[in-house]
Amino acid sequence: MSRALRGLPNVSPATRDLVMATAERLGYVASSAASGLATGRTLAMGVVLPNVSRWFYTTVLEGIDAELRAVGYDTILFNLGLKGQDRDRVFHRSILRKRTDGVIALCLDFTPEERRQLASLGHPTVVVGGPVPGLRHVGIDEFGVARAATEHLIRLGHRRIAHLGGDDEHGLNKRVPASRRRGFLRAMGAAGLDVPEPWLASGGFQITRGRDAALRLLQEPDRPTAVFAASDEMAIGVILAARELGLEVPRDVSVIGIDDHELAEVFALTTMAQDPYGQGRLAARMTLDELAGAGGRASVRVPTTLIERGSTAAPPADAREA
Amino acid sequence: MSRALRGLPNVSPATRDLVMATAERLGYVASSAASGLATGRTLAMGVVLPNVSRWFYTTVLEGIDAELRAVGYDTILFNLGLKGQDRDRVFHRSILRKRTDGVIALCLDFTPEERRQLASLGHPTVVVGGPVPGLRHVGIDEFGVARAATEHLIRLGHRRIAHLGGDDEHGLNKRVPASRRRGFLRAMGAAGLDVPEPWLASGGFQITRGRDAALRLLQEPDRPTAVFAASDEMAIGVILAARELGLEVPRDVSVIGIDDHELAEVFALTTMAQDPYGQGRLAARMTLDELAGAGGRASVRVPTTLIERGSTAAPPADAREA
DNA sequence: TATCGGCGTGCAAGCGCTTGCGTCAAGCGC
DNA sequence: GCGCTTGACGCAAGCGCTTGCACGCCGATA
Missing domain, CATH: 3.40.50.2300 (Response regulator)
Known part of the structure; x- marks a missing residue:
């Protein structure tokens, strides 16, 4: 009986035990469709x-x-x-x-x-x-986290900082990458720092695409000394790209991400940790x-x-x- | 009416259209619990x-x-x-x-x-x-894929080959790592090659744990010249470990995995591709x-x-x- | 014109639960 | 010892669909 199985009141312990035992023996489990309908x-x-x-x-x-x-x-x-x-x-x-x-x-x-x-x-x-x-x-706080990450780089003395954002595919919430980008720009603006157009790149929130974007970014003659990536996966892409180009992190280029991805530690990545x-x-x-x-x-x-x-x-x- | 909405026969086109239109207008959608119960x-x-x-x-x-x-x-x-x-x-x-x-x-x-x-x-x-x-x-073919990977290494001239397997946590199917290990051992045996006990390591199918295991493996004085990892993630861990130790892949150590993981290309990983x-x-x-x-x-x-x-x-x- | 076959339509009986409510027995006070 | 309260139990009415079936309408056939 339904009441017994579900532990409702008004059922004597003896009855309940009996019902439970029988149900167990028969392998009975209530059908979700039926109870869904009823409740x-x-x-x-x-x-x-x-x-x-x-x-x-x-x-x-x-x-x-x-x-x-x-x-x-x-x-x-x-x-x-x-x-x-x-x-x-x-x-x-x-x-x-x-x-x-x-x-x-x-x-x-x-x-x-x-x-x-x-x-x-x-x-x-x-x-x-x-x-x-x-x-x-x-x-x-999407805006704040980006600003904080950027400020960390500025505090270290960087002036030439690039941002790797995500483009907003898949009908995702476009607000996230946009807010992070605004946070970055705000921090840069507040410090009186300029951001050349090509330094606002996109890495699709993926390691591979982050790497591709960083490969372009870091090969410029006048490359940035630091990159703020809007996710750890892209940041790892930056680190990989740097290695491929013979650059050393953080000596030649600093990298910061957002997430605290499970691989962040392996890559010794500095990051703004969130807890998904x-x-x-x-x-x-x-x-x-x-x-x-x-x-x-x-x-x-x-x-x-x-x-x-x-x-x-x-x-x-x-x-x-x- | 149910028949009209589900496109069953015995419904005149006119009625069907009317029903469909009305349903649309009212935002009606059949409840899955009820139809589940009935059907x-x-x-x-x-x-x-x-x-x-x-x-x-x-x-x-x-x-x-x-x-x-x-x-x-x-x-x-x-x-x-x-x-x-x-x-x-x-x-x-x-x-x-x-x-x-x-x-x-x-x-x-x-x-x-x-x-x-x-x-x-x-x-x-x-x-x-x-x-x-x-x-x-x-x-x-779990056994065969492992054997093929190992044979590839042997064909290249390697004799000192280690295997990074997965241990079988989580009540997973223990057959998979076991079969791959058997495939490895079979290929080694067939080539008359020896596998010292510590070269059968475990990397839990993860990059981080693969790296940890490889760090141990590659620091031995008599290290293997090649590693067959039972997954690309572990193989990538091996590559990362090698880099950390100043070893060059594939010059100092060859690495092969199984999967064709999305990162395999970034790491130039040779692998036995499957298509999950x-x-x-x-x-x-x-x-x-x-x-x-x-x-x-x-x-x-x-x-x-x-x-x-x-x-x-x-x-x-x-x-x-x- | 009267009868018949068929297609469309609508009725109603479930599907397997939950739950309000009536019934019944036991326990209590007077 | 009688009537009342209280607690257990079981009945039956749905929940919102699907579907077999009876019915009614139509055009077609004799």
């Missing part, structure tokens, strides 16, 4: 993300899933696909199909129409990684709380910390004087 | 994997999801958790809950009991990455086909190819004579 709860949460190929997404996903798993929720994946052409399908076919009790979206922007649909469903929705107007959100796993857990918890009616907590801004490893140092003396 | 089909597939942090798993996952998405199936994630302690829960609470129409398992072994449960559910089940007795399976994305798609298709009653195709063995990049070469002359 309106699916015990599943949707996670919408652009792909599962990038460290940030998968790490957040691990966090979300860990938190959900712990309370018996399943996570169902709404992968928008590398080209993002499945956006519509995801929205119409799945999210709205009431397959989930709520949705957590990673780094993506919603159209007003999509927001309206989400709202009308009464689905708790929280966004990780880039604020979306009107939705609750957990993430770091924790952000995932937090987002899941917020969604769960809202479902439980615990009046949705407000958006959360997670702190970041500068982790100094070996990839940043003062620029060479000759560069400092330039 | 017994959930239009969702479960993917059981040890984690979403490693390249192989996420790449297979992308493939699976792409294939499923294309036919309107959702994928629901059964992450066993890094410690694998959620295995039971996953099995009991979710898979058996009839939330999915079938399951695809990545690289994990099943206990006889688990297999029995899966079978009794009538769930099509296919395994990717390591054969499991009694279940259909898509994967490469394709394997994922294939596994999804097989599951779908079986659901459709198209008499389960047999297991599939996917081919691998040697991709020669710059990380392997003949050993230095002095080593060759030794």
Whole structure:
């Protein structure tokens, strides 16, 4: 009997034990479709993300899933696909199909129409990684973290600093790379430093593309003495490119990233650490709380910390004087 | 009306159009719980994997999801958790809950009991990455790929070859690392080459741990002239370790991996390419086909190819004579 | 013109749970 | 010892779909 299995009151211990034992013996488990129909709860949460190929997404996903798993929720994946052409399908076919009790979206922007649909469903929705107007959100201070990273380089004495940003493919939230870039420019401006156009390059948030971009950047005659990459993966790409060009990090070029990627330590990368796993857990918890009616907590801004490893140092003396 | 929306016959075009238009206007979408209850089909597939942090798993996952998405199936994630302690829960609470129409398992072994449960559910089940007795399976020839990689090194003239394998944490399928190791040993044996015990090291299928292991391996006075790593990630770890030790690849040490990881090209890594994305798609298709009653195709063995990049070469002359 | 076959349509019976509510037995106070 | 409260238990009414089937309308055939 349903009440016994689910530990509801008004069931005598003896009956409960009997029911439990019998269920166990028969291998009985309630069908989720039926209980979903009856209760309106699916015990599943949707996670919408652009792909599962990038460290940030998968790490957040691990966090979300860990938190959900712990309370018996399943996570169902709404992968928008590398080209993002499945956006519509995801929205119409799945999210709205009431397959989930709520949705957590990673780094993506919603159209007003999509927001309206989400709202009308009464689905708790929280966004990780880039604020979306009107939705609750957990993430770091994108602008501030970029400014802090840049200031670290400036403090070391660098004047010639390039920025490797991400371009905003896949219908991602374009605010993230844009904010980081603004943070960089603000710090540079405040220090009275100039940024030549080609020093605002793009590395698509990937090691390989970061490397390609850095290869171009570092081969210029008048190359920068430091690079602020908007992600650790791109920063690692910069380090690899530097090595290939025979440059030494940090002697010839300093590199700083954002993330504290699992490879950051191997590459001795100085970085602004964020905690995607924790952000995932937090987002899941917020969604769960809202479902439980615990009046949705407000958006959360997670702190970041500068982790100094070996990839940043003062620029060479000759560069400092330039 | 249900028949109209789902394109069943016996509905006049006029009625269908009207129904469709009205549904669209009202934003109506059938509830998956209700139709699941009524039909017994959930239009969702479960993917059981040890984690979403490693390249192989996420790449297979992308493939699976792409294939499923294309036919309107959702994928629901059964992450066993890094410690694998959620295995039971996953099995009991979710898979058996009839939330999915079938399951695809990545690289994990099943206990006889688990297999029995899966079978009794009538769930099509296919395994990717390591054969499991009694279940259909898509994967490469683990033994053969390792032997081929090793033979490539031997052919180049190497005699002193170490193997970096994966230890089998997480209740993964232990057969995979074991088969690769056997393939290595077989090739070595066939060439009459000796493998000292410490040259059978473990790198946990990760860059960082591969690097750590290689750091030990390459600092020995009598170090190997080549390393066969059971995955590209570990192979990249070897390359990083070599660089740190001032060794040049492939001059001082040759490295070969398995996978054709997205970073293989950046590191000029010679590797035995497999195609996890394709394997994922294939596994999804097989599951779908079986659901459709198209008499389960047999297991599939996917081919691998040697991709020669710059990380392997003949050993230095002095080593060759030794 | 009367009858028949067929296509479209709508009714209603489930699918397997949850849950409000009525029933019943036991325990209590008077 | 009787009536009442309280706690367990079971009945049955849905939840929102799918689908077999009966029905009604049409044009076609005799």
